[in-house]
Amino acid sequence: MVAAPTSSVVELTRGDFPILAQEVRPGVPLIYLDSAATSQKPGVVLEALDRYYRESNANVHRGIHAFSERATAAYEGARAKVRDFIHAASAQEIIFTRNTTESINLVAYAWGLSALRPGDEIVLTEMEHHSNIVPWQIVAERQGARVRYIPVTEDGLLNLDAYNQLLESGRVRLVGVVHVSNVLGTINPVAEIIRRAHAAGALALVDAAQSVPHMVVDVQALDADFFAFSGHKMVGPTGIGVLYGKRDVLDAMPPFLGGGSMISSVTLERTTYADLPQKFEAGTPAIAQAIGLGAAVDYLAGVGMEAIHQHESALVGYAMQQLSQIAGLKIFGPSADLRAGVVSFTMKGIHPHDVAQGLDSAGIAVRAGHHCAMPLHEKFGLPATVRASFYLYNTSGEVDHLVEALERVRALFAR
């Protein structure tokens, strides 16, 4: 029997998230276990957005006037904070996008359409989110390239022997891998995967949407060529995401979108492009959201990413232990020590939608469905699963409520 973990992280941070004091319905407090879909936001992030619009709103990189300079300083300040947070070598390697999906599409279109040749191969994994599958299918079809997949084992791990075999073709140009699975919670050995990709002459892209919010990441130590993540999953606003890319790789790529801000000079005949990162930031960016992301990064760094990871690790271990007591409940993915704060499961004879609906009646927000990972669900022979995901503000008491509510759902359908 694992004791319910206690944590200073949650005691220190819970009160910072105004929404967690809300009731779903009168008398039913919110228990939010859907942070893998989007996280809640602390007051400091909400205030940063509000303050920007009230006190500094102007376009960036354009005006000579005071407010434009103030807005530009805040926007570029956010970029510097993100650089520190993921340990990039330069702020010029931090490109602001809309979200992880757009970051991956940027690479697929800008790099893929110029670099891929017929017969080239892209290696992905069977546990990718659709956002790291579909752009590559689109680009591969246009270029006559081929997408291949590292298989997932029964325990929800990547089969790295099969990966070696895929690399032996000698035609692999890029390896794309999810750092932490949004369904299984698996923390993949990306440093090793990247090392092997480089040894085979391929670039490596990491979908870090579920890792950057939850653990210490160091893009230089990992040696990733591309690293994509979203602000809204890391206590920041929606509408802002990040693509990190190594400077020499980004410099060699043509632009993705054309327009304002991304140019050096334009004549009616031709355009020369701006330096990084502006080359990849056409048009007015999401200024307030970038500043909000900067505040989110400050907030997370203040709590400490290692402390957050430890808190979630203890919580997911406790949740897996408690959930496994429920008759007919099956958990997918690896043991708690190999995963982040995500638990996906099914209940015998009860559709995941019905489980989620039953939990909603108890004020508990989870996700039910394929979580944008249909190939992975097909692999496990499931149309859908129920997913509970945890973050720094979740408590072991909330896990207990989840377990009690699941017992009630089971009883309702067992009659």
Next chain:
Amino acid sequence: MDLYHEDILDHYSHPRHWGILSPADIDHEESNPLCGDRLRLTMQVKDGKIANIGWEGDGCAISKASASMLGEMLIGKTLEEARAIRKEDILERLGIDLGPVRLKCALLSLKVMKVGAYGLAHWNEAER
């Protein structure tokens, strides 16, 4: 568990008209890619009226209960009468108020019936 009243649980646990008819005059299957729900509906038509119904599928309690209830509503109806069944009729029969995501579960059976019986190419929940 306010959504799951006795009637829905009963139709879910004991679906009426379960099983595929062969031969069938109308035989159609649809799925909801968002949640993996799948429903196949078969009907035998005699003298212009729906004489027999049989269906099978995978899905949540809402989607299966609605298919079971729709089957009961359809027996003995002419195809014209069947066509006149609307979203509101299904929701009234289910007796629950649903958000947009669960609405797709509730209306999958109606979609299968209408697309199968009338070959409607476009399905818009707001209109049907």
